[in-house]
Every structure is written in structure tokens, then in C-alpha cells.
Amino acid sequence: MKRIEKAGPFLAAVLLLAFFISMPALFTGIEEKALINRVVTEELPENVSMEYSKASLSVAEKLEMIASVRAGSRRISQVNGGVSTAASDADIMDKAREELEKLIKMQAIMEFPVENCELIGADFFTFVDTQDMSRSVNLMWLHLYTDVGMADILMDMETGQIYEYNLYWESYDMLGGPGEVSGAAAGEVDGSLDLMGLDEMIRNFQEYLGLSREEFESYYDILNMPWYIGLK
Structure with missing residues (x-):
């Protein structure tokens, strides 16, 4: 009993010393836990939006x-098989006819009977930065059948x-007699375009796109006009 009484002050001193040694670490742990809780539960500022937004290009x-x-x-990725925003094939063709008629009216493409175009296929894809x-x-590649070709x-x-078009028919004789093409695309009897008419068609397509001459020339291949115009 006397041994316990004599050892009592010593044990108390040891426990007190251990408490003072561990106290800073204990308070540090409590402070770190409080900091973590504060960071996790802190609300985002009102001007920060987590919603996806699409840039207007x-x-x-x-x-x-x-x-x-x-x-x-490798910066731009192509994703095939995107979902069309059009409700049906009829909606797609309505828009395609509208744009083709606009090109014909601007004399930026050879004239042909757009009202009889039929959609025979379409490929949908997206380019993402x-x-x-x-x-x-x-984008969508539309494959069309017309009275004069494809x-x-x-x-x-x-x-x-x-942005691009590719025409497949045997001659320019689409609306009139041999070799007749209306507007700026009027050619010779053998169906070829003169340089002046071809240059005007190219300028009209550039105007349709709203590009400067420098931008157009940097992006577009015109070597196979008027049958094909597309990006390099």
C-alpha cells in the first residue's frame, strides 16, 4: 500500500507530462478536421456556373x-454517329432544299431541280475541341438523289x-438544251464553264459563307469547281 502511495505522485507526473506532449498534436488534429469540414461545406460563389455551355463559333x-x-x-476529336437535331428525314430535306435554293439564287452552285431531291443517306458526326x-x-453529310444525278x-x-458540295452528273444539261446552264453557270456547248462564270460562282460561294477572300483561299480547294468545292 505504501508502494502505491509513493508511486502515485510519480505516475501523476508521467501522465501530466504525456498530456502536455500530446496536447499540440491533439489541437492540430482538431484544427485540421475543422478546416476540412469548412472547405467541404463551403458554398460556391453565385457567379460560378457548373452547367455545360456551348461556345458560339x-x-x-x-x-x-x-x-x-x-x-x-489531335486537339480536335471527331465523334461519329451524333444525334441529329432534326425531327425527321423530311425536316432534314426541307432545310437542305432551302439552303440549296439559296445557293442557286446566289449563283454559287449550278442550277438543278432542287424540289425533286430525295434523301438516300446521311452521316452524322461532331468535332470537339x-x-x-x-x-x-x-455536321451531317447528306447523300441526295436528283432528277439529273447525285x-x-x-x-x-x-x-x-x-460547307461543301459534290455533284455527280454527266453534263451540265439540266434545264435547257445541250450544255445550257442558267445564270453565272452558263457554259459553252460542250458543257464547260468559262473562267469568268467560274470565278463568279466561287466568289458567290465565298459570300454565302461570309468569309474574307484570304480566309476562303486558306481553307478551300477550288480546283474541281464547279463539280466539287470543299475544304483542303
């Missing part, structure tokens, strides 16, 4: 993305604007 910016993919850029996911362009057009799914 110009025609030149969209063409740059398309051209970058074709040039093998992997470093800025808000930058994207949704046509492929690359159309912007959001605006309906046509």
Missing part, C-alpha cells in the same frame, strides 16, 4: 476545326449552312 472557327481534323490534329469542350460543331453536301446541323 463563327464559320471560320468551325472550318478551322474541320480542317484541323483532316490534317490529323479536347482542350475546350464548349467548342464543337455538329449530290453530296456537308451541312451544319445547327445553322443548316452548307
Whole structure:
């Protein structure tokens, strides 16, 4: 009993010393836990939006993305099989006819009977900037059948604007006699366009896109006009 009484002050001193040694670490742990709780539960400022937003791109910016993919850029990713924003094939064709008629009226494409065009196929895809996911362009390749042949057009799914077209028919004799093509596309008897008419068609397509001459020349291949005009 006397041994316990003698050891009592010593044990108390040891426990008191241990308490003073562990006290800073204990308070530090409590402070760190309080800091973590405060960070986790802290509300976001009102001006911070967590919602996905899509950037509004110009025609030149969209063409740059398309051209970058074709040039093998890894920054722009192509996703095939995108979902069409159109409700039906009829809606797609209505927009395609509207844009083709606009091109014909502007004399930026050879004239042909647009009202009889039929949709025989479509490919949907999206180009996305992997470093800025808000930058994207949704496109569709439309494969059309007409009374005079076939046509492929690359159309912007959001605006309906046509960026490329490829025509497949044997001659320019679409509406009149041999070799007749109306407007700026009027050619010679053998169906060829003169340089003046061809140059005007190219300028009209440039105007339709809203590009400067320098932008147009940097993006577009016109060597196979008037049958084909597309990005390099």
C-alpha cells in the first residue's frame, strides 16, 4: 500500500507530462478536421456556373476545326454517329432544299431541280475541341438523289449552312438544251464553264459563307469547281 502511495505522485507526473506532449498534436488534429469540414461545406460563389455551355463559333472557327481534323490534329476529336437535331428525314430535306435554293439564287452552285431531291443517306458526326469542350460543331453529310444525278453536301446541323458540295452528273444539261446552264453557270456547248462564270460562282460561294477572300483561299480547294468545292 505504501508502494502505491509513493508511486502515485510519480505516475501523476508521467501522465501530466504525456498530456502536455500530446496536447499540440491533439489541437492540430482538431484544427485540421475543422478546416476540412469548412472547405467541404463551403458554398460556391453565385457567379460560378457548373452547367455545360456551348461556345458560339463563327464559320471560320468551325472550318478551322474541320480542317484541323483532316490534317490529323489531335486537339480536335471527331465523334461519329451524333444525334441529329432534326425531327425527321423530311425536316432534314426541307432545310437542305432551302439552303440549296439559296445557293442557286446566289449563283454559287449550278442550277438543278432542287424540289425533286430525295434523301438516300446521311452521316452524322461532331468535332470537339479536347482542350475546350464548349467548342464543337455538329455536321451531317447528306447523300441526295436528283432528277439529273447525285449530290453530296456537308451541312451544319445547327445553322443548316452548307460547307461543301459534290455533284455527280454527266453534263451540265439540266434545264435547257445541250450544255445550257442558267445564270453565272452558263457554259459553252460542250458543257464547260468559262473562267469568268467560274470565278463568279466561287466568289458567290465565298459570300454565302461570309468569309474574307484570304480566309476562303486558306481553307478551300477550288480546283474541281464547279463539280466539287470543299475544304483542303
